[in-house]
Every structure is written in C-alpha cells, then in structure tokens.
Amino acid sequence: MAKLSLPPSSLQSLLSALLSNTVLTSSTELSTPLHLNTVYHLKTTAGSFTLKLPPSPSARILRYERHLFPAEHMVTSFLSSQGILPAHPSNGTYIYDPSHELINTSFILKPYLEGQALSTPTKEALAWLKKLNSLTSPTGGYGFFQDATHSTYQSFFLSLFESVLLDGEELLVLLPYEQIRGELAQWKWCLEVEHQTEKEGCFVVFDLALDEILVDGDGKVKGLAGGWERGCWGTWELQNALRGEALSKEYFGENWTGDLGHVGRARLLLHDLLAATCRIVTLFYRQAAMSDEEMSHRKKLVGILQQLSELRSTK
Template identity: 25%
Template sequence: MHLPPLDVAVYPIHIMSRGTYSRHLTRPSSIASSTSSSSTTSLRSCSASPNFASIQRVMSTVFRSSKVTVQQAERLQGWLHQVYMLRLADGSSLTLKCPPTSNVRLLRHEKNFLETERTTLETLHEYTQLPIPQVIKYDSQGGALGSPYLMTTHLPGRRLSELACNLTPSERRSIDRTLGSYVGELTALSATQFGMTHRVFAKKGCNTWKEAFLALLEATLRDGEDMLVTIPYDSIRYYIGANSHFLEEATQPRLVALNVCDEENVLIDEHTKKVTGLLGFSNVIWGDPLMSGGIADGSDAFFEGLGERPANTEGIKARLLMYAAYRSTVLIVAHHYRTHHNVDELDARRSLSHALNALAQI
C-alpha cells in the first residue's frame, strides 16, 4: 500500500492519587489500590515531573469537561520518556507520555520521538488493523504540563519480557508467528521519501536509502564523539562506506519500526498467551524493511508469519551486517549517555566487532 504525502510535522514506581504520590516496590505494570498519606509529597519535586493538578487540567481540556476525573496516575517503567498510566473515575485507563526530565541528554535521532510516535500511530490507525494505542491528544506546546506530551489509550496485557520464561514452545511459536505477520503489515506501508519520520512527513526526507542510512549512522557516531565514547569510528565509517552501494538495492521507502518486536514492547494476554498490543513506535523510520525489528533474529515461526525469509544474497547479507553494526553502535553510545540495566555493553561491542569483521570479508 502506498501512502500519500502527509503534512504532519530497575527504579521506584511513583504513584499519584488525588494529588500526591508514594513509592511502591511493585511490578511496573501493576496498579496500586491506595497510597500512603503520611509519606506522600508533591510529584513536582521529582525531577520536574508533571504534578497531579496539571494532569487533571489537561484531562479537562482534552475532554472539554470538568467531570472527567483522574483518580490515580502511576509512573511506569520507561526506556527514555516519562510514562504514566492514568486511571479515570469511570474505570478506564489512558497513557500519558512526556519528554525525559531536563537532566537527560538525548541522542540526535531521539529528539523528535514524541512527534514520531504520534504521526506513526495516526498513520497505522488509518491504514492497518494492528493492535496499537489510539492517539487521544498530542500537544507540542504542553499546555498545563509545560512541555510536549502524547496521550493515548491504554492497551491491556503484560509485557512479553515478564512472561517469556513461562511460555511453552508452542505458545512462543504462536506469538512469533503473530509478530511476523504484524511486521509484514508494517513494512507493506510505503512513502515517497527515505529517512526519519518527522522529516519524511514534512517532505524533507532523502531520495535514496543510502543517503538516509549514512546520515543516521553519522549522527550516532557524532553523538559518540561528543561524549568521547571509545568505539572504532574509522573502521565503522570505512567498512560501511565500502559496502554502502548495497544499500541502493532498497528502492522503496517502507515503514521500519526498529523496536516493535522488543519484548518490552509486546503485550500478551496472561491467560490466552496471545498478543494483545504493540508499543514502541517512537523509533520509526522509512527505509529498508530488512532493518525492521524482528528481522535480524527472527525465528522460523516469525518468518512463517512474515511470509518469507530474506534471501541469502551478498547484498542482503551486507545490508543486515550494516544494520547490526548500526544497532550495536546506538546501544553502546546510548549506554554512555544514560546507563540502562537492560543493556549489555560488552555484548553490543562483540556484535559490532562481528559485524565489522564480516563486512571486511565481503
């Protein structure tokens, strides 16, 4: 399907209840039934996080009614952004995503993540039937919150990362097959230009995938140089540059959600073990479908759902290696910007070395 041009530009859980918050060592996806009034304080004191009154004012503005009441706001575990689950008086739930706190330094490709997620979700709702959040409100100015925010519906289910160790082989194959079909549906969407989503939707993308990918890579390398991260910059530039002509094999810009198959971004019904939702649409570009999440380490069941396995040609092998080198570089550099407990830097460095050594043999 071809899309027309679009002119659209482990830590404590904080729970606010009726204007206060408390710290609970509970599972990130759980909802606390009450808060401790004796030990609560304003959430504004926590790294400029939005306070309860601001959230309530936003809700009243969004729904144009003072009767829409937020009873509870729970801070969820997030990789980068501040994410809250809002429990309303009628029992429904929404998700509020705000920018990182002011002391978090962003990589170049991360600076438009909220806008990217909004435009991607709106596009997917129009052209697909995927189980994804629905955008309720996006405010680039922030309104009562004072900074940009994205409000979406809250999807049911638990993260695959929480359930993976308890799944049977049959259940896991079924999930992988479903994810493969979803990735196929995503990469079936095409645009008129290559590159980062906010640039493509503003008609400022690249005309070739080679140009777009090398720009993405160079931005990450410069992020690393800014922080004096020790990685083989010259080797990365040389071996990817020497094989960059293979990037010209990707001639049609496709929707590429880099993190869509990460276990943190896949929601599963705890009882049926079926996929109930997909998250992770902030890191989305328009480019080579081989770069999509799930492709690099997909199981047989995943490729059954996708409909095909990448051919074993020299060009495809080179592209997959270049994408592996890019992902490893991003992980290493981001880890030096903000340490994350789910990132194994040594493993990322091994993957980078393997990819560069393999590219040197082509």
C-alpha cells in the same frame, strides 16, 4: 537519567481541564528502559489512560531522537487510516497537545492499552508485523516518519549511522570510529537501490523489541507498549537487524539468511553494525554503560567488523 515528572495535583488539574468531572484515583509511572519519555498509567473515574511526556529539555538525547515525540501522533493517525490501529476515539479521549498551555510541555493523553508483553513470536503477531511492514512510503522517500526526506535508502542509512557516530564522539564513547567509517566507505555501494528487494521505503519501527508488542489473552496484537514515535520508512534489513535472531527466524523462516550472496551478506552486516553501534552509544547516553549488555554489544561489534573485513578479502 533526567525525566519530566508531574505530581498528582498537576495530573488531576490536567485531567480536569481535558475531561470534565474526571477524578484521578491513582497514577503510576511506567518503566521505559533506555527511552527518556515519561509515561504514566492514570486510573480515573472515567477509565484508564496513558499520559506520555517528551524527554526533559536537560536530558541528553541522540541526534535522531530530537524530533521524535510529535511523530507519535502522526504515525498513529496514519496507521489508523490504514486499518493497522483502531481509529482515534471520537469522544475526545485521545489528545495530542503541543501548545504548552495546560502544562509546561507537550503531551499525549490516550486510552490505556491493556495487554501482555509478547515473550515468543506467534503466528498472529508475525502476521500483524508483516501487514505493518507491507505499508510503503506515500512520498517514496526514506527516513523517520516526520522527516522522510531522503530520496534513497543509502542516504538515510548513512545519515543515521553518521549521526550516531557523532553522538558517540561527542560523549567520548570509546569506539573504533575510523574502522567503522572505513567499512561504511568500502561497502556503501551495496546499499544502492539496485541491490534492494524493495524499491520504496517500507514501514519499520526502529529498535523494536519483541516484548514491546502487546497481545490480549487470545494472542491478538493490541499495539506497542513503547509507542510509535520511532516509526520510519526503511527496508527489511533495518527491521531485521533490530529485531533479534529469534524473531528473524520466525518472521523469515529458519533459513532466513538463505542464499544472500556477497552483496546481501554485506548489507546484513552493515545493518548489524548500525544496531550494535547505536545500542552502545545509547547506553552511554542513558548512563547505563559498563554493563553486561554493553559488553555483549561490543563483542558483536568486533565480530561484525571482522566479518566485513574477511568478506572484502573474498570479493
């Protein structure tokens, strides 16, 4: 995967320009599986920092990812104003620079977030997530944070799904495109607003994994390891489909599917279908296809399509 990189001398020059008399003592490039941002942990005489760079201009990225990097700053500023995250430090150690003047790319420099990856759901983490998800779109619109221009959730969902399908077709990813689009055409009516629990967008982090949540020794949530650029205004089904069954049971309760009824079941299956399709296509774009993970998602996709077909026959 093509990623931007900076040698230690360039990292030191950048720090010197931003934080006077600061000396770089070590730099480590952090692993960002399936994400194309370059992330450095910088240890300096002024403390530890995270330097985040956008994907390389030559990197293959999905359509929905093309304008995500600037959203990191917008989302963290918004969440700080809502008391979800601490305010940006007033000492100038949080810097978003899109100018390309200091280095030939945009970047974010911020204090390094210490913490351990969450391995199992905790009450503290779930309370934090529920507070996060209680935030509603200031404009009433749906979509990714920097472009929440969809007036309905149905419009956002179908647009996002179609963009992922187009990405797959562009890279010749083998998928049952006609069947997927056929099921979307058959079931899109159940995404209309009268079938939603929420009547306005709630804050969701698209493709959030449990181990992206960082906690301290007391279990208090510190933030997200992968950052916030995938923040969007959606519905609980979107966050549910992309969090996995274990977290869903803890978040909503053991019987989290409950008595969803015909429409509710169809909505969940459509979101599961998006999750499986998006992950398969992403693996190809990250040159990580032909793996056990890909095979697992393909099996899920086949099963979901079968369930949607069976559900339609029982209407």
